[in-house]
Amino acid sequence: MGDTTASTPTMTAEVEMIPITVDFSGGLEMLFSNQRRHSLEIPATDKDGKPCNIASLIGYLCENTMKDPRRELFVLDDHIRPGILVLINDADWELEGEEAYEIQRGDNILFVSTLHGG
Amino acid sequence: MGDTTASTPTMTAEVEMIPITVDFSGGLEMLFSNQRRHSLEIPATDKDGKPCNIASLIGYLCENTMKDPRRELFVLDDHIRPGILVLINDADWELEGEEAYEIQRGDNILFVSTLHGG
Amino acid sequence: QNGVRDSLAPEEFDRYSRQMIVPGMGKDSQLRLLNSHVLIIGAGGLGCPAAQYITGAGVGTIGIVDGDVVETSNLHRQVGHATSRVGMLKVESLITHLRALNPLPNYVAYPFPISPENAAEVIRGYDLVLDCTDNPATRYLISDICVLLCKPLVSAASVQKSGQLIVLNCPPAPQGLVDNKYAPCYRCCFRKPPPAGSMVSCGEAGIMGPVVGTMGVMQAGEAIKILASGLHLPGSEGGNLREPTLLIYTYELENTIGPFSFRALKMGGRKKNCFACGENSTLTLEGIKGGDPNYEQFCSLPSAKHTL
Amino acid sequence: QNGVRDSLAPEEFDRYSRQMIVPGMGKDSQLRLLNSHVLIIGAGGLGCPAAQYITGAGVGTIGIVDGDVVETSNLHRQVGHATSRVGMLKVESLITHLRALNPLPNYVAYPFPISPENAAEVIRGYDLVLDCTDNPATRYLISDICVLLCKPLVSAASVQKSGQLIVLNCPPAPQGLVDNKYAPCYRCCFRKPPPAGSMVSCGEAGIMGPVVGTMGVMQAGEAIKILASGLHLPGSEGGNLREPTLLIYTYELENTIGPFSFRALKMGGRKKNCFACGENSTLTLEGIKGGDPNYEQFCSLPSAKHTL
Ligand SMILES: [Zn+2]
Ligand SMILES: [Zn+2]
Numbered sequence: 001m002g003d004t005t006a007s008t009p010t011m012t013a014e015v016e017m018i019p020i021t022v023d024f025s026g027g028l029e030m031l032f033s034n035q036r037r038h039s040l041e042i043p044a045t046d047k048d049g050k051p052c053n054i055a056s057l058i059g060y061l062c063e064n065t066m067k068d069p070r071r072e073l074f075v076l077d078d079h080i081r082p083g084i085l086v087l088i089n090d091a092d093w094e095l096e097g098e099e100a101y102e103i104q105r106g107d108n109i110l111f112v113s114t115l116h117g118g
Numbered sequence: 119m120g121d122t123t124a125s126t127p128t129m130t131a132e133v134e135m136i137p138i139t140v141d142f143s144g145g146l147e148m149l150f151s152n153q154r155r156h157s158l159e160i161p162a163t164d165k166d167g168k169p170c171n172i173a174s175l176i177g178y179l180c181e182n183t184m185k186d187p188r189r190e191l192f193v194l195d196d197h198i199r200p201g202i203l204v205l206i207n208d209a210d211w212e213l214e215g216e217e218a219y220e221i222q223r224g225d226n227i228l229f230v231s232t233l234h235g236g
Numbered sequence: 237q238n239g240v241r242d243s244l245a246p247e248e249f250d251r252y253s254r255q256m257i258v259p260g261m262g263k264d265s266q267l268r269l270l271n272s273h274v275l276i277i278g279a280g281g282l283g284c285p286a287a288q289y290i291t292g293a294g295v296g297t298i299g300i301v302d303g304d305v306v307e308t309s310n311l312h313r314q315v316g317h318a319t320s321r322v323g324m325l326k327v328e329s330l331i332t333h334l335r336a337l338n339p340l341p342n343y344v345a346y347p348f349p350i351s352p353e354n355a356a357e358v359i360r361g362y363d364l365v366l367d368c369t370d371n372p373a374t375r376y377l378i379s380d381i382c383v384l385l386c387k388p389l390v391s392a393a394s395v396q397k398s399g400q401l402i403v404l405n406c407p408p409a410p411q412g413l414v415d416n417k418y419a420p421c422y423r424c425c426f427r428k429p430p431p432a433g434s435m436v437s438c439g440e441a442g443i444m445g446p447v448v449g450t451m452g453v454m455q456a457g458e459a460i461k462i463l464a465s466g467l468h469l470p471g472s473e474g475g476n477l478r479e480p481t482l483l484i485y486t487y488e489l490e491n492t493i494g495p496f497s498f499r500a501l502k503m504g505g506r507k508k509n510c511f512a513c514g515e516n517s518t519l520t521l522e523g524i525k526g527g528d529p530n531y532e533q534f535c536s537l538p539s540a541k542h543t544l
Numbered sequence: 545q546n547g548v549r550d551s552l553a554p555e556e557f558d559r560y561s562r563q564m565i566v567p568g569m570g571k572d573s574q575l576r577l578l579n580s581h582v583l584i585i586g587a588g589g590l591g592c593p594a595a596q597y598i599t600g601a602g603v604g605t606i607g608i609v610d611g612d613v614v615e616t617s618n619l620h621r622q623v624g625h626a627t628s629r630v631g632m633l634k635v636e637s638l639i640t641h642l643r644a645l646n647p648l649p650n651y652v653a654y655p656f657p658i659s660p661e662n663a664a665e666v667i668r669g670y671d672l673v674l675d676c677t678d679n680p681a682t683r684y685l686i687s688d689i690c691v692l693l694c695k696p697l698v699s700a701a702s703v704q705k706s707g708q709l710i711v712l713n714c715p716p717a718p719q720g721l722v723d724n725k726y727a728p729c730y731r732c733c734f735r736k737p738p739p740a741g742s743m744v745s746c747g748e749a750g751i752m753g754p755v756v757g758t759m760g761v762m763q764a765g766e767a768i769k770i771l772a773s774g775l776h777l778p779g780s781e782g783g784n785l786r787e788p789t790l791l792i793y794t795y796e797l798e799n800t801i802g803p804f805s806f807r808a809l810k811m812g813g814r815k816k817n818c819f820a821c822g823e824n825s826t827l828t829l830e831g832i833k834g835g836d837p838n839y840e841q842f843c844s845l846p847s848a849k850h851t852l
Contacts, residue, residue, distance in 0.1 A: 015246065025398065025484055025486055025499075026398045026400070026484065026486075027395065027396060027397075029400055032451050036486065036488070036496065037496070041379060042464075060318075076431065078371075081431065082427075082429060082431060083426075083428065083431070084428025084430075085425075085426075085482075085502050086449055088423070090499065090500070090501050090502055090803075091501070091502040092425075092501065092503045094504055094507075094771065095502070095504050099315035107521075109359060110501070112400075112484060112501070113399055113401050113430070114393075114400070114426050114429075114430065114462050115393035115394060115395045115399070116370065116371055116372045116375060116395070117281075117315055117370050117393055117394055117395035117441070117443060117448075118278055118280055118281055118282040118283070118367075118369055118370040118392065118394060118395055118450065123778050136776075141705065141804075142710045143792055143794055144703075144706045144708070144792065145703065145704060148259065150688065152736075152795070154794065155804070156805065179807075191825070195740065195805060198738065199738065200736035200738055200739060201733075201734075201736065201737060201738025201739070202738075203733075203809070205809050206493075208807065208808070208809050208810060209636040209809070209810040210733075210809065210810060210812055211813055213810070224769075228807070228809070230708075230792060230809070231700060231707050231738075232701075232708070232734050232737075232738065233682045233701035233703050233706055233707070234677070234679055234701050234703055235589075235678050235685060235701055235703035235749070235751060235756075236586050236588055236589055236590040236591070236669055236674050236675075236677055236700070236701055236703060236756065247595070247616070250616050250617055251617060251619060252620055252749065253617050253750075254618075254620060254621070254750050254751055255620050255621075255750060255751070255752060256748075256750070256755065257703060257749070258750035258751065258752055258797075259704065259705075259750075260705070260797040260798065261750070261752075261797065265797075270652060273764060273774075284595070285623075285757070285761065288623040288757075289621075289623065289753045289754045289757055290625060292619060292620040292621055293620055293753055293754075294620065294752045297835045304822075308555070308558050308559050309558055309559060309561050309562050311559060311600060311645060311646060312559060312560055312563050312600040312601055312602065313562070313563075313597075313600055314561060315593075315596040315597065315600060317645075318644040318645055319644060319646065319647055320643065320644060321765050331845050333806055336626040336627060336628060337619060337625075337626055337627065338619060338620075338622060338627065340743075356836035357739075367588070393597065396566050396567065397566060397567075397568070401801060402801075403800040403801060406800060413709030416617050417808040419837070420553075437572075439562065440563070441566075442562050442563060442564070442565035442566035443562055443563070443566065444563060444566055444569075444765070444768070445563065445597045445600045445601055445762045445764075445768075446597045446601075446762065446765030446768060448763065449764075449765075450592070450758055450761045450762055453757040453761055454754065454758055454801070455591065455753070456753075456754045456757075457755065457757075457758065457795060458800055458801055460752070460753075460754060460799065461795070461796070461797045461798075461799075461800070463798050464789050464797060465798055467798070467799075469590055478799055478802065479694070479802050479803065481800070481801050481802050481803060481805075483801050483805065483806075487765060488769075489554050489566075489573075489768075489769045489772065489773050490568065490773055490775070491569040491710060491711060491769075491775075492711040492766055492769070492770065492775060492788050492789070493583050493710075493762070493766055493791050493808070494787050494789050494808065495787065495788065495789060495808040496573060496808075497808060498791075498805075498806040498808070499804075500802060500805060500806070501703050501805040502803065504664055511810060530623065541694070
């Protein structure tokens with residue numbers, strides 16, 4: 001997947017890909033093929049040429065990684081749904097700039113569903 | 119401490135220093151000023167010019183870091199005492215070459231005392 | 237009720253000796269536990285194990301709040317109850333068990349659910365609160381009251397194969413004092429509840445006993461060290477904030493314990509714009525008692541529509 | 545004793561329903577638990593909470609081994625006992641508590657310490673062993689017997705403010721089969737015991753209740769998933785090794801839960817030269833019963849000389 005030259009309609013051959021890991025926890029893994037960790041290569045820039053940030057990663061995950069049709073359990077009005085924490089390299093995304101954080105090579109992004117049972 | 123030029127009798131000014139973290143757990147922290155984590159700069163080579171490995175780190179810790187006089191609780195016959203696990207970047211040192219493992223910049227070395235209570 | 241204790245009876249020395257000889261504990265820490273009042277809200281899967289260890293450690297006054305009765309389907313995880321006590325109020329059942337374990341503490345039963353009407357009154361007399369409840373509306377309520385009454389809060393939650401634990405409001409600071417050196421409240425960390433339908437209770441979604449049990453025991457562990465070491469007392473500069481950490485436990489049925497079973501997540505300090513503790517907060521005890529905010533509406537009610 | 549169960553009684557459906565609806569569990573997993581035999585060696589700080597959750601989950605036959613009697617100084621952490629049962633054998637006291645929690649399992653009491661003479665006989669009939677003991681000689685003995693009898697072993701330990709947990713021998717493989725795809729035994733991970741004098745028991749060094757409690761509950765958690773999912777059964781290629789992991793818990797009295805509270809350490813697979821499971825091992829059941837190896841000598845006896 002690294003240096004693929006077979007371009008898709010929305011992606012030119014020159015788009016740089018960055019390797020990241022995306023983790024799901026607290027039950028969210030059930031929406032993503034029951035897989036806790038996904039090692040992905042994502043385009044470094046979106047279709048407007050802007051660096052990939054958390055907002056565009058969320059769109060990317062919905063389009064490419066999520067097989068479960070229940071999107072509303074992950075996104076709401078194009079934002080992450082309330083009750084899901086986003087962690088950038090194990091730190092709350094509010095410490096890192098939230099949706100605007102520009103994703104770096106090797107980042108780990110964790111989505112955790114908040115639990116309320118007991 | 120980084121680029122100090124004040125040389126000690128056994129160390130020339132040109133000895134490169136490498137930053138590492140050394141952790142103690144399972145009760146061993148009591149031998150090291152009750153401090154779980156020590157951020158150290160250690161000489162990259164020993165006095166014979168060989169790269170610093172775990173064996174020389176153990177000697178270094180005894181001479182420079184350990185304030186408790188009960189050395190026999192940490193070393194026995196110049197080796198780590200039985201009942202202490204050594205972890206190199208969270209992996210058992212047996213996976214990494216044990217005492218001969220050459221320490222790299224940024225390594226984390228963890229010493230854990232094996233527990234038997236219940 | 238009784239005054240501050242400054243010495244231990246021989247029976248107490250005997251009972252607590254194995255804990256008192258741990259480095260960092262000792263007689264002073266044991267006396268701090270004996271003089272402490274701990275409130276456990278919820279006598280279920282978290283509350284049972286938490287209460288066992290709070291009781292074992294010798295906390296002087298232990299309050300337990302729960303309006304439910306014991307059911308057979310509780311017993312795989314609610315290890316402070318018993319088959320012969322099915323149908324009994326959970327607070328009575330659990331206190332029966334705790335008294336048998338340790339007759340020395342003072343037990344206080346609150347056999348009703350915590351509510352906006354009664355929460356401040358119940359919580360006021362305690363030094364520390366354990367949130368062992370099972371729904372978001374109650375979790376926001378408890379945190380808000382703890383902010384207003386300046387109580388440290390140890391909060392845990394668990395569903396299916398996941399658990400979470402966080403120490404909040406510790407040390408507590410008055411509402412409106414904002415600065416990163418103060419500890420976050422529940423709302424600082426979890427600003428908005430999930431929409432209705434996206435969450436389920438343990439009864440609906442299921443729960444593995446050892447997952448909720450692990451979180452409950454660890455809640456007791458945090459409470460005991462906070463009280464024994466006085467971590468809830470403000471430091472000399474007023475702050476004393478530690479690294480706020482959300483611990484998550486993932487129990488994978490298809491794998492033994494592994495590198496990702498536990499993760500410690502770094503959370504921020506108190507938020508300037510927090511609805512409860514922030515600088516422009518209008519939250520008051522009177523408001524809460526009178527129905528403002530409306531917790532049920534804020535959280536809606538859980539439904540079993542989706543199993544997540 | 546009774547045959548293999550292939551259906552659940554209505555009372556069992558009711559009691560275990562909240563666990564059976566967890567994704568990945570279900571009726572088949574519940575039946576595997578009901579048909580399982582679990583041996584808990586040690587009815588103390590680890591064994592009490594472990595037994596509560598093993599019992600709650602519906603394991604069919606539960607054996608408990610311990611030669612001690614209940615003392616008051618146990619009760620701060622050994623939450624399956626009670627003040628009124630001080631002086632009673634721990635196995636009897638704990639089974640009293642467990643039976644009240646769940647009358648359905650078959651309980652087997654072994655009111656004596658595990659020893660080289662009796663270990664194989666006691667362990668033989670079980671599917672999985674929990675090591676909840678308190679001294680190294682017994683830990684090496686239990687592991688050696690588990691290697692020879694091909695039993696998975698969930699081992700935990702705790703002293704003062706530290707805890708450790710590891711799943712060993714899972715899935716088990718015959719002695720002498722060496723290859724990294726096989727799971728390690730206790731000796732593969734902990735080749736030599738500490739010298740006498742460098743270790744102390746919980747009685748001598750002290751122990752915080754929630755630390756040993758957390759490890760005990762987690763032991764039950766590992767046992768339940770191993771049995772429910774059949775993780776101890778060899779995979780199609782004979783191996784099925786998972787990542788052997790030593791979990792360590794550090795409870796800091798002066799800090800709330802933080803980034804270093806838990807660490808998962810990567811251990812190797814089975815060692816070629818392991819004294820017990822390795823390719824040239826001469827360890828046998830007959831030898832052990834006859835005093836070879838000499839476990840007490842190998843480990844010496846703990847002394848209170850040093851407090852570490
Ligand atoms: Zn707040
Ligand atoms: Zn071995």
